[in-house]
Structure formats: structure tokens, C-alpha cells
Amino acid sequence: GENVEQHPSTLSVQEGDSAVIKCTYSDSASNYFPWYKQELGKRPQLIIDIRSNVGEKKDQRIAVTLNKTAKHFSLHITETQPEDSAVYFCAASGYSTLTFGKGTMLLVSP
Amino acid sequence: GAVVSQHPSWVICKSGTSVKIECRSLDFQATTMFWYRQFPKQSLMLMATSNEGSKATYEQGVEKDKFLINHASLTLSTLTVTSAHPEDSSFYICSATGLLDYSNQPQHFGDGTRLSIL
Numbered sequence: 001g002e003n004v005e006q007h008p009s010t011l012s013v014q015e016g017d018s019a020v021i022k023c024t025y026s027d028s029a030s031n032y033f034p035w036y037k038q039e040l041g042k043r044p045q046l047i048i049d050i051r052s053n054v055g056e057k058k059d060q061r062i063a064v065t066l067n068k069t070a071k072h073f074s075l076h077i078t079e080t081q082p083e084d085s086a087v088y089f090c091a092a093s094g095y096s097t098l099t100f101g102k103g104t105m106l107l108v109s110p
Numbered sequence: 111g112a113v114v115s116q117h118p119s120w121v122i123c124k125s126g127t128s129v130k131i132e133c134r135s136l137d138f139q140a141t142t143m144f145w146y147r148q149f150p151k152q153s154l155m156l157m158a159t160s161n162e163g164s165k166a167t168y169e170q171g172v173e174k175d176k177f178l179i180n181h182a183s184l185t186l187s188t189l190t191v192t193s194a195h196p197e198d199s200s201f202y203i204c205s206a207t208g209l210l211d212y213s214n215q216p217q218h219f220g221d222g223t224r225l226s227i228l
Binding site: 036041042043045046097100103 | 144152153154156159201203215216217218219220221222224
């Protein structure tokens with residue numbers, strides 16, 4: 001089955017800095033890669049997703065890049081704000097269900 | 111759009127009790143629903159996938175007789191934790207999609223249920 005590795009597990013940045021979270025996947029058949037943000041005790045919220053026919057997607061301060069050859073994808077958050085502090089999960093799916101990474105706790109200090 | 115409601119949000123009960131959790135899609139027909147379990151500071155672990163009107167597909171290691179899933183309508187799925195014990199204490203989250211081909215579509219999550227077994 002699919003295996004998703006996510007790094008780093010914790011990321012601390014100053015407000016205004018950029019944050020990058022990286023994920024790798026194992027199944028070359030995977031073609032859908034969403035990113036979720038989860039605040040403590042709350043539901044995961046989809047923040048951006050990308051499909052395998054696209055190499056990059058951007059939505060305001062958030063962007064995702066995908067390298068299918070290397071089987072890795074990354075989340076980029078620019079101009080971070082304290083409210084960006086949360087746990088971020090990457091995920092991948094192909095012909096089956098979503099497999100999640102272990103999460104990255106992002107801490108943005110004012 | 112794509113709102114998923116989950117109830118209850120918090121349950122505390124004695125060991126041996128059975129607990130039912132409901133997951134409803136409010137503004138779309140959820141042909142496929144998923145149940146996850148999340149332990150503190152860990153990722154979401156898929157327990158089972160259910161399609162309306164058919165038996166749920168359980169992930170390896172998940173006891174189907176302990177975690178009963180019913181997806182009787184296009185807007186409602188239930189998870190019943192039977193004879194719950196302290197080790198079943200966790201955060202249970204459902205998600206739903208409105209498509210049978212869910213492999214490359216976003217899942218919409220409920221608010222989760224925090225289950226504490228004393």
C-alpha cells in the first residue's frame with residue numbers, strides 16, 4: 001500500500017517568514033495530493049490540493065508543488081501569521097483511500 | 111457547501127458501555143463515508159470505508175465486531191463502539207465524499223468525537 005513520509009515533525013518560524021513542509025510517497029499510481037490544517041481538537045480542513053497533471057498550484061499565501069518523478073510534494077506558506085499555527089497533514093491517494101503523513105506542527109511566533 | 115456534521119462531540123462513559131457516533135452530510139449526498147481514529151499528537155488512521163447500502167470495508171487490524179458501521183442512507187453513517195474499554199478512548203472523525211470514485215476527490219471532515227472510557 002501507499003506510504004507517506006512527512007518532514008519536519010515540528011517547524012518554528014517568526015511571523016512573516018516562509019514555511020515549507022515536505023512529503024514523499026511510495027505508490028507511483030497516486031494522483032491526488034491534498035493538504036489539511038488541523039487546529040487542536042478540531043476537524044482537519046482542506047487548505048489546498050493538487051492532482052498529478054499539475055506541477056504547481058497557488059492560492060494566495062499557500063502553494064503546493066509536485067514532482068511526480070521524484071514522488072514528492074511540498075507545501076509552501078509565505079508571510080506566515082500566528083493564526084497559521086496548527087498541525088498540517090499531507091496525504092496521497094491513487095486508486096484507493098487517502099493515506100496521511102504523520103503531521104507537522106507549525107508554530108508561528110509573533 | 112460540503113458540510114459534515116458529527117455528533118456527539120464529546121462522550122464520557124463507563125467501561126463496557128456501547129457508544130454510537132453519528133455522521134451526517136448536510137448539503138450533499140455522501141455516497142462514501144470514512145471513519146478515522148486519531149490518538150493524541152498522531153495522524154489520522156483510517157478505520158473503515160462505507161458506501162451507502164453496503165457493508166463497510168475495514169482496514170487491517172480493525173475489529174469489525176467491535177466497531178459497527180452502518181451507512182443506511184446517503185446522508186447518514188453511524189459508528190458504534192461496542193463494549194468500549196479504556197484503550198478505545200480516542201478522537202474519532204468521520205469524513206464524506208459525494209462521489210463513488212473517491213480516489214482523487216477531497217474528503218470533507220466532521221468535527222470529531224472525543225471518546226473517553228473510564
